[in-house]
Amino acid sequence: MDSVKTPGLYIHIPFCLSKCPYCDFYSSTSFSAISDFLDALFKEMERYGHRFDPFDTVYLGGGTPSLLSLEQLEDILMNVRKNFHLISNAEITLEANPADLNQSLLESILEIGFNRINIGIQSFDEKVLDFLGRRHSVRQAISAIEASRKAGFHNIGLDLIYGIPGQDMALWFETLKQAVTFSPEHLSCYQLTIESNTPLGRRYQAGEFSIPGEELQYEFFMKTSQFLEHTGYIHYEVSNFARGMEYSSRHNQKYWNHSPYLGLGPSAHSFQGNQRWWNHRSLDQYLATIKAGDFPIQGKEALTMEQLQLEALYLGLRTKNGICLQDFKNRYDSDFLSGKKKILEKLEEEGFLSIRNGRLYPTPTGLAIADSLSLI
Numbered sequence: 001m002d003s004v005k006t007p008g009l010y011i012h013i014p015f016c017l018s019k020c021p022y023c024d025f026y027s028s029t030s031f032s033a034i035s036d037f038l039d040a041l042f043k044e045m046e047r048y049g050h051r052f053d054p055f056d057t058v059y060l061g062g063g064t065p066s067l068l069s070l071e072q073l074e075d076i077l078m079n080v081r082k083n084f085h086l087i088s089n090a091e092i093t094l095e096a097n098p099a100d101l102n103q104s105l106l107e108s109i110l111e112i113g114f115n116r117i118n119i120g121i122q123s124f125d126e127k128v129l130d131f132l133g134r135r136h137s138v139r140q141a142i143s144a145i146e147a148s149r150k151a152g153f154h155n156i157g158l159d160l161i162y163g164i165p166g167q168d169m170a171l172w173f174e175t176l177k178q179a180v181t182f183s184p185e186h187l188s189c190y191q192l193t194i195e196s197n198t199p200l201g202r203r204y205q206a207g208e209f210s211i212p213g214e215e216l217q218y219e220f221f222m223k224t225s226q227f228l229e230h231t232g233y234i235h236y237e238v239s240n241f242a243r244g245m246e247y248s249s250r251h252n253q254k255y256w257n258h259s260p261y262l263g264l265g266p267s268a269h270s271f272q273g274n275q276r277w278w279n280h281r282s283l284d285q286y287l288a289t290i291k292a293g294d295f296p297i298q299g300k301e302a303l304t305m306e307q308l309q310l311e312a313l314y315l316g317l318r319t320k321n322g323i324c325l326q327d328f329k330n331r332y333d334s335d336f337l338s339g340k341k342k343i344l345e346k347l348e349e350e351g352f353l354s355i356r357n358g359r360l361y362p363t364p365t366g367l368a369i370a371d372s373l374s375l376i
């Protein structure tokens, strides 16, 4: 939680060629509305105007932003620049599916202004890709990474998923070891979460498969962390690793350190001060509200000081950097941490937290149980 709070811009591209059965993100597989969506998105940008900027990050996520044509991607960045001020070395990320990428396209993507690419690899095991319902193959994953490097990307992030039914440690490590052979600047290793409202969630509830128990999950987490740290990556957030802090995701850090962010597009969330709001999770409703001249906001909440403090504590403890106690005092209520002194000291004794040099840090074990630390 540092005092510099430059805002970030997130743009949700709500289209996918097919839905992966585990995914809970909002997207549509019907492409007929792409051009209406882009028109609405540009209107939404105009409507916000200069209320947030300057931004130092732009993140195109989704959905599958790499499904858009180069012209459409260029149009989005042009409209971002027309409506908002970006600082000169802004981090501009494109989330991509390996199946959509080739070297000449990647060269053009770099040329129009993206300087970071985050590729949804998930696994280098064909069977796992099949279980996850991914539309790309292992061969496509490998050639997408190689093409990104050859095209000139110096900031490549790979997403991987572990804890897949039937996957043991050895199988997961085959994927992990293959990933590091490409020396990606950033790795996100997510544990598979089964969302009840997804096709995979329904199969799980029907008892079709089981998932690793808590002990095995902990082992996956710790061994992944130890291996990647040993290989030269910094485990800087529960699921995120960077080959040097300069490669940590500047954009995602905004979510963890309570920086302001503006989210555009269906289902996107925004945060500023103590206000949080989110857009309609339906393309039709998003288009209709924009057409009616309104903001496409579905809901909002004003966080109380206590909610802000709890969130800051919980989010800060998800990061290796932890929480700067002085910053916390300045920004929130000075009494909060001293009010939690007993429980924090107990967690320190038990090896989950460490308090030193004016900061409160999670230990590696603390990172592994970061979700439960939110309950303190």
Ligand code: SF4
Pocket (backbone or CB within 6 Å): 015, 016, 018, 019, 020, 023, 024, 025, 027, 062, 063, 064, 097, 120
């Ligand atoms: S995981 Fe990605 S590609 Fe798959 S449905 Fe979700 S957003 Fe689309």
